[in-house]
Amino acid sequence: MRFQFFLIFSLACLLASSFILNGQPQKGLPQIAAGIEPSTVVVITYGKEGLPKKAGGFFINSEGDVITNRHIFAGAVRAEVKSAGGKVYTVVRIEGDDPAGNIVCISTGIRPEGIKPLNVSGFLPVEGERVSVAGGLLPGKTFPEGIISAVRKIQGFGNVIQLAPPGFGGANGWPVLNKKGEVIGMADSLPVEGKPADFVIPWERIKGLSLQEDISFAGWISRKINVPSEEEFLAGIACVRTGNSRTALPHFEKAVAENPEYALTHFQIGYCNYRLGRYMKAVESFKRTIILKPSSAEAYMGMGLAYSGLSMNKEEIEAFKKAVTLKPDYAEAYFHLGWAYLVKGERFSALEVHKTLEKLDPELDKKLLEEFEKLIEHINY
Numbered sequence: 001m002r003f004q005f006f007l008i009f010s011l012a013c014l015l016a017s018s019f020i021l022n023g024q025p026q027k028g029l030p031q032i033a034a035g036i037e038p039s040t041v042v043v044i045t046y047g048k049e050g051l052p053k054k055a056g057g058f059f060i061n062s063e064g065d066v067i068t069n070r071h072i073f074a075g076a077v078r079a080e081v082k083s084a085g086g087k088v089y090t091v092v093r094i095e096g097d098d099p100a101g102n103i104v105c106i107s108t109g110i111r112p113e114g115i116k117p118l119n120v121s122g123f124l125p126v127e128g129e130r131v132s133v134a135g136g137l138l139p140g141k142t143f144p145e146g147i148i149s150a151v152r153k154i155q156g157f158g159n160v161i162q163l164a165p166p167g168f169g170g171a172n173g174w175p176v177l178n179k180k181g182e183v184i185g186m187a188d189s190l191p192v193e194g195k196p197a198d199f200v201i202p203w204e205r206i207k208g209l210s211l212q213e214d215i216s217f218a219g220w221i222s223r224k225i226n227v228p229s230e231e232e233f234l235a236g237i238a239c240v241r242t243g244n245s246r247t248a249l250p251h252f253e254k255a256v257a258e259n260p261e262y263a264l265t266h267f268q269i270g271y272c273n274y275r276l277g278r279y280m281k282a283v284e285s286f287k288r289t290i291i292l293k294p295s296s297a298e299a300y301m302g303m304g305l306a307y308s309g310l311s312m313n314k315e316e317i318e319a320f321k322k323a324v325t326l327k328p329d330y331a332e333a334y335f336h337l338g339w340a341y342l343v344k345g346e347r348f349s350a351l352e353v354h355k356t357l358e359k360l361d362p363e364l365d366k367k368l369l370e371e372f373e374k375l376i377e378h379i380n381y
Helices: 005-018 029-039 203-207 217-225 228-241 245-258 263-275 279-292 297-309 313-326 331-344 347-360 362-380
Strands: 040-047 052-059 066-069 076-083 088-090 093-098 103-107 130-133 145-154 158-163 175-177 183-192 195-202
Touching: 029 040, 029 052, 029 175, 040 066, 066 183, 076 217, 093 217, 158 203, 183 203, 183 228, 195 203, 195 228, 228 245, 228 263, 245 263, 263 279, 263 297, 279 297, 297 313, 297 331, 313 331, 331 347, 331 362, 347 362
Parallel strands: none
Antiparallel strands: 040 052, 040 076, 052 066, 066 103, 076 088, 093 103, 130 145, 130 175, 145 158, 158 195, 175 183, 183 195
16 A cells, blocks of 8 residues: 555644634543544564564554554564554555654555544644643553653754653653644654653654555565664664764664665764764765665765865865755755855855755745855955
């Protein structure tokens, strides 16, 4: 089966009236959760010993595709989905896979009845905001609350939402609601250097999950999950999410030693080295990423930033130009390209970048124009 996240996102937003009151008194959490329950499922994985492990998940579309956390399948040999109505379906295919985001879209090949799209929020929460896990199938029908401790944007990764301890107490895969009852993302609990840390995977990351050819569940498990490098890679990602590149780097280095052909690990090594000021090492890792994945606009973006740190303006510009060629809507890369032109003194080229950037991201374009105005003032002075 296929799914189009942007289409589903739009359709779900149109259904907001069923969850958010239009001028009516706001519903309480139990009422909201009751409305969401038909969309939630329990994902049950079974290891070689046959022992079950449970996590949450939710239907992303009317085809019956389910979104959940990727890491819950470590050590699994098979998996099932149990609906709110108590019906159990066997997972047979993988429809989408995002290792860095720790997201996977699984399919049973069956379209369950009574699926209800979720109301989603296109806005990120703010620090200090209270959010709740909406898992109608959680034991005792409890709805754990958490407080947002940080919302940070990571280059090449996107937005990261972290909860203050104790978070959701290790909940995985369940929809996370704001106080309006809107789904802002999915609960994700990962250990960070031996200590539990709870995150919310933003909805923007979920709806951006890339499509791919059908992959059987068994094939995906053997090739993508139950491999030695997977655990180290995930440990590194957890550290990156907390903003700690120094502790993340050794995990990625171990992962790449076990699987040197994984482009995403080389990218993360490049990112960590860039954050640590090791710009030449970062350039080397981004180049390796590009060899393995020539279409990676993010790798060219990272390489441009590393060249900027090395004051290699010509190479910096070429890297950013390649990034926007591969990804024409890459606003962040356009901003840095415009800035690089300003540093080089190519004001007219910077203005051309401005014309594109103002359509893609007015806020970033405003920052670019401010830098341009500072440069003009400096020259006139």
